[in-house]
Amino acid sequence: MQEVMIAQALSGERMQSPIVRDAYAYWAGKRRGCLLPARADIDPVDIPRLLPHVSLVEREAATGRYRYRLFGSALVEILGREPTGKYLDEIYPDFESSESRRYRDQVFEMGKPSHRIGRPSLRFPKDFVSVERLYLPLAEDGRRVNMVMGVLVSSMDTLDD
Numbered sequence: 017m018q019e020v021m022i023a024q025a026l027s028g029e030r031m032q033s034p035i036v037r038d039a040y041a042y043w044a045g046k047r048r049g050c051l052l053p054a055r056a057d058i059d060p061v062d063i064p065r066l067l068p069h070v071s072l073v074e075r076e077a078a079t080g081r082y083r084y085r086l087f088g089s090a091l092v093e094i095l096g097r098e099p100t101g102k103y104l105d106e107i108y109p110d111f112e113s114s115e116s117r118r119y120r121d122q123v124f125e126m127g128k129p130s131h132r133i134g135r136p137s138l139r140f141p142k143d144f145v146s147v148e149r150l151y152l153p154l155a156e157d158g159r160r161v162n163m164v165m166g167v168l169v170s171s172m173d174t175l176d177d
Contacts, residue, residue: 071165071166130151
């Protein structure tokens with residue numbers, strides 16, 4: 017099943033992982049009415065169980081390139097290296113033409129969360145059966161997205177080749 021939800025009324029009901037549900041609930045609780053939470057609203061002390069699964073990505077206004085500002089330890093284990101500070105197109109050769117790029121673009125442009133369950137849309141050293149990921153928009157001014165908080169949980173069962 018590969019389903020992507022980008023919606024105003026995204027709810028935790030469609031989310032399978034407790035980590036993803038908890039991240040969504042935390043983000044929703046940080047909203048200020050109709051305004052999006054800012055990066056400063058996200059306090060790592062509040063979410064220690066989630067942090068290994070969290071990434072923060074910014075998009076450079078001038079180039080449109082995405083860069084990891086934070087990459088959790090569980091994600092480092094999946095990727096096999098530490099990419100904090102690196103551009104996504106340097107890490108994933110197929111990033112520019114990937115679904116992952118399009119989903120991030122939509123979150124930045126629409127200011128709405130994006131949820132997906134299915135095969136990874138980027139190549140990882142391991143071939144996972146399934147991942148569940150959530151992109152949550154963050155905006156310093158509450159309106160214009162300047163960072164995306166990602167949460168990823170993977171099935172550690174690999175496919176038989």
